[in-house]
Amino acid sequence: MSTILIKNVQTAHTDHVLRSVDVWIREGIIAHIGTEALMDIDPKSCEIMEGNGHLLIPGMIDVHIHGANGFDMMDGTENSIQEVSRACALTGCTSFLVTSVSSSMEDLLALLRAVKRVIGHEIGAKIAGIHLEGPxxxxKRKGMQNERFLRHPDMNEMKQIFQEAGELIKMVTIAPELPGAMELIQFLKERGVVIAVAHSDATYEEAKEAFQAGASHVTHCFNGMRPIHHRDPGLVVAAFEEDHVSLQAIVDQVHLHPAIVRLMHRIKGPEGMVLITDALQAMGLGDGVYQFGGHEVTVKSGEARLTDGTLASSTVTMNEALRLTVSLGIPLIDAVAMASTTPARILGMSQLGKIEIGYRADLVLLDPQYQVQWAMIDGKLIDHVGGFDLSNRLSTGTPSS
Known part of the structure; x- marks a missing residue:
C-alpha cells in the first residue's frame, strides 16, 4: 500500500483543533501529523489528497443502529446488513454494531447468522459486532419494543445465542430489575460484554445494584426508563453518580431537549457520552409509513412514531447528530470524542477513534455543513458505495513541505 498525504485539513484532537495541517498515512496507519514532509518515503508512491481546509475526524462509530435506506437488519438477510453498511459510510460512520430489537428466537438467530456471513466482506462501514437490544x-417501559416478544432473562436462551455468535456479541441491553437479571449480568461480564440498561422501570437502588454488579452503559438515556423524580431518582440519577457508567444520547431535536444534552455533557463529559442514531429503516428516506419491530411506524417531519404516538427509534444520521450536538453549545472536540473516541474505548477498539500517530486510518472528511466528502477505512477510500464524488481525489506526485 502506498503512502497517502491528506493536505490542508483541520483535525480535532483531545483538547484543541489543529488547523491547516497535513496527515500522512502509511500501510493504513496514521504515520505523521504536521506540515513538514516525511523524509523516508518514495515520492513516486505517495498519493496526495487535498483537504481544502475541511474537518478531518476519526471515523464515527454507531453502537446502536437498526436499519437505513429502507432496509431493516432484523429481516435476517445479508443484503439489508450490507445496505446499512453502505448508509453508515455515506454518513461518516466507519464502524457500527448491528442492533436487534426484541423478537422471536428464530428471527434473532437468523440475524446472527447473517452477520457472520457478512462480517469481513462489508461494502461500507465495518461491523464492530452485535448489540442485542432485548428481549x-x-x-412497562417497552417504548416501541414489541410486547409479545418481551420476556424475563433466560440463561439457556442466552447460552444458545452465544453458541451461535460468540465474541460477536459486544453489547446487551437489559432491564436489570427483572427476575434473573443479576445472573445474566454476571454471565455477560465474564464474557467481556458491555452490559447496558434501558426499557427499564428500575428504581435508583435496583440500578445501583446493577452498576455495581457489572452494568456500565445506558441505552438511549432518558428514553424508555423511569423518569427522574425528587423522591424517586431512578436509573438515570444512579447512572449519573457512577463514574464508570456511560450514556447513549440520541441528539435529533426530538428525543432529548437541548438542556438535557448539555446536562448530560456537564455531568459525564465527552468520555462518558456516546452519540448514536438508533436509526430505523427510514434513515435516508424521509417521511412515510414503515414496518419496524412488528409495528407500523409513521415518519413525519423526521419523527418516527407508532400509531399511539410513541417514539419509535430515530431517522438521524451520525453526521447530523454531530452537527446538532455542536449547535447546542457542546465543543467540537467533545462532540467528536462522543461520536468516535468514546465508543471506540467502550468497545475496546484500541486503534480507532483518534487522529494520532499509530492509529488506524479510519477517517472522514466533513465540509463546514458537516456533509461527508469522503470516508476511508484502513487508509482506503470507500469508493464503491455510491454517493461520494471521488473523481480526482487522489493524485500522485512529490509532496511539498
Missing amino acids: YLNV
Whole structure:
C-alpha cells in the first residue's frame, strides 16, 4: 500500500483543533501529523489528497443502529446488513454494531447468522459486532419494543445465542430489575460484554445494584426508563453518580431537549457520552409509513412514531447528530470524542477513534455543513458505495513541505 498525504485539513484532537495541517498515512496507519514532509518515503508512491481546509475526524462509530435506506437488519438477510453498511459510510460512520430489537428466537438467530456471513466482506462501514437490544426488557417501559416478544432473562436462551455468535456479541441491553437479571449480568461480564440498561422501570437502588454488579452503559438515556423524580431518582440519577457508567444520547431535536444534552455533557463529559442514531429503516428516506419491530411506524417531519404516538427509534444520521450536538453549545472536540473516541474505548477498539500517530486510518472528511466528502477505512477510500464524488481525489506526485 502506498503512502497517502491528506493536505490542508483541520483535525480535532483531545483538547484543541489543529488547523491547516497535513496527515500522512502509511500501510493504513496514521504515520505523521504536521506540515513538514516525511523524509523516508518514495515520492513516486505517495498519493496526495487535498483537504481544502475541511474537518478531518476519526471515523464515527454507531453502537446502536437498526436499519437505513429502507432496509431493516432484523429481516435476517445479508443484503439489508450490507445496505446499512453502505448508509453508515455515506454518513461518516466507519464502524457500527448491528442492533436487534426484541423478537422471536428464530428471527434473532437468523440475524446472527447473517452477520457472520457478512462480517469481513462489508461494502461500507465495518461491523464492530452485535448489540442485542432485548428481549429481556420491562413491558412497562417497552417504548416501541414489541410486547409479545418481551420476556424475563433466560440463561439457556442466552447460552444458545452465544453458541451461535460468540465474541460477536459486544453489547446487551437489559432491564436489570427483572427476575434473573443479576445472573445474566454476571454471565455477560465474564464474557467481556458491555452490559447496558434501558426499557427499564428500575428504581435508583435496583440500578445501583446493577452498576455495581457489572452494568456500565445506558441505552438511549432518558428514553424508555423511569423518569427522574425528587423522591424517586431512578436509573438515570444512579447512572449519573457512577463514574464508570456511560450514556447513549440520541441528539435529533426530538428525543432529548437541548438542556438535557448539555446536562448530560456537564455531568459525564465527552468520555462518558456516546452519540448514536438508533436509526430505523427510514434513515435516508424521509417521511412515510414503515414496518419496524412488528409495528407500523409513521415518519413525519423526521419523527418516527407508532400509531399511539410513541417514539419509535430515530431517522438521524451520525453526521447530523454531530452537527446538532455542536449547535447546542457542546465543543467540537467533545462532540467528536462522543461520536468516535468514546465508543471506540467502550468497545475496546484500541486503534480507532483518534487522529494520532499509530492509529488506524479510519477517517472522514466533513465540509463546514458537516456533509461527508469522503470516508476511508484502513487508509482506503470507500469508493464503491455510491454517493461520494471521488473523481480526482487522489493524485500522485512529490509532496511539498
